[in-house]
Amino acid sequence: MRKVGIGIIGLGNISAAYLKAAKDFPVLDIKAVADLNPAAAKARADEFGLKAVSIEEIFADPEIEIILNLTIPKAHVEVGLRAIEAGKHVYSEKPLGVVFAEGKKLIEAAKAKNLRVGSAPDTFLGGSHQTARRIVDEGKLGQAVGGTAYFMCPGHERWHPNPAFYYEEGGGPMLDMGPYYITDLVNLLGPVAKVSGFGTMLRNTRTITSEARNGEVIPVHVATHVSGTLVFANGAVVQISMSFDVAGHRHVPLEIYGTDATLIVPDPNHFGGQVEIMEKGGQWTNVDTDQPYADGNYRSIGLADMAHAIVENRPHRANGDLALHVLEVMEAFETSSKTGQVVEITTPVTRPAPLATSIVDGKLGR
Incomplete structure (x- = not known):
């Protein structure tokens, strides 16, 4: 090779x-x-x-x-x-x-x-997310209806040794954590067509509590709580919230709703995690991850x-087209928040090919 x-x-x-x-x-x-x-x-x-x-x-x-x-x-x-x-x-x-x-x-x-x-x-190439992708591709959810996507925490100043850039222009929870969630949603549902959203900045400063710079006060220049709606080209409507202002919550990271079943997708910041499905009229069932790259970072x-x-x-x-599409979607939340308008997404993107076997040797597993 x-x-x-x-x-x-x-x-x-x-x-x-x-x-x-x-x-x-x-x-x-x-x-x-x-x-x-x-x-x-x-x-x-x-x-x-x-x-x-x-x-x-x-x-x-x-x-x-x-x-x-x-x-x-x-x-x-x-x-x-x-x-x-x-x-x-x-x-x-x-x-x-x-x-x-x-x-x-x-x-x-x-x-x-x-x-x-x-x-x-x-x-999104991790085994759990590719297992979720397989379930969607096999049509087990029926017609895509919508979903939810949540990342909410008190802020990265709790643990990061140099967290100031998270609160400068170009930072904030949407640009920091949004890529994981939106990329995985595009992997599952395809391109985003429209965005509406709101962003708030409730505090002008943050106090670092991580050890290296504990007690240092840093300024905030970006929205730290962003919520809104993604409308996908296939008609699915997904509610999303990304926040550095929330003490705790009980939402799962990703839920995908279809006419025949609902899918729980694990944290898209990780490669593995438990996938669950509930078929209409049934019970929640764990789905065995049958794809590679679910057992590590x-x-x-x-x-x-x-x-x-x-x-x-x-x-x-x-690829770059996928990343550019996700960047346009994330920026659309700020535009929508400032203008009060729904923002049309212009970048075309194709769902990446699924990854069902090892990229090293073509076999299931690493």
Whole structure:
């Protein structure tokens, strides 16, 4: 199997999860890592036995085919465009960008050079979410009616060592957690056609309670509670709430309603979890997960699928068109909240191909 050279830019919190998961995917050949903070790059490189170099060296290295962009959200498009200019494919941590128009520039620039863009989240490729996808595709729910999607917590300042960016422009619960939920909904139901929503910012400051910066007060510049409605092209209507303001709740992460059955889908921030179904007139029943990648944190699977797709000359699943569609949907909540209007979604997207077997060897399992 031909390996694909990977260069990583950005060595923050999430990079460790990517590097640990990359070991499950032999197609990924991590050549070097880089960060604006050379000490952070060296520390992560030493931890995983890799080479730390400058950012310029990452872009210039001819052995690197894909730039894995793990910078902060506001830098995603800038770094992505530099990768495209250097003639490299780019795979970004979520979201694709913080502004739809900028994300669109990235996708257009890549297509003009016949290069690929990929983007997290890739959790929809996890075994539990692919099991849910199979149930939908087999028609067991009947006609899609709607659903609910909920992520609500008190805020990331409780645990994140440097949480200020979550409350700056480009942050907030919709851009942070919305990608997981909306991407999984598109995986299950197809493209979104319309959005209506409201966002509120009830506090101008937050107090950090995580250990490193405990007691520090940070400003808030974005809506921290966002609720609204997604109308899908297939007619399904889904209620959604993303919040950094809620002490606790009892909603399940995702419910999908059909005329014949209701499906409970586990947390789309994870690859596994219990899928449940209730057929009309029946009882809740656990569904055995019969797809791979449900038993761990495979936070590099989207990147690995993209690398395999380059080698095999096929579409990759966590692709730029999907990420751009999700970004447009998320931005539509802010637009709708400000204007009081329903927002029409313009980006076309095709549901990614299901993943029923291992991308490594084509067998059920890892």
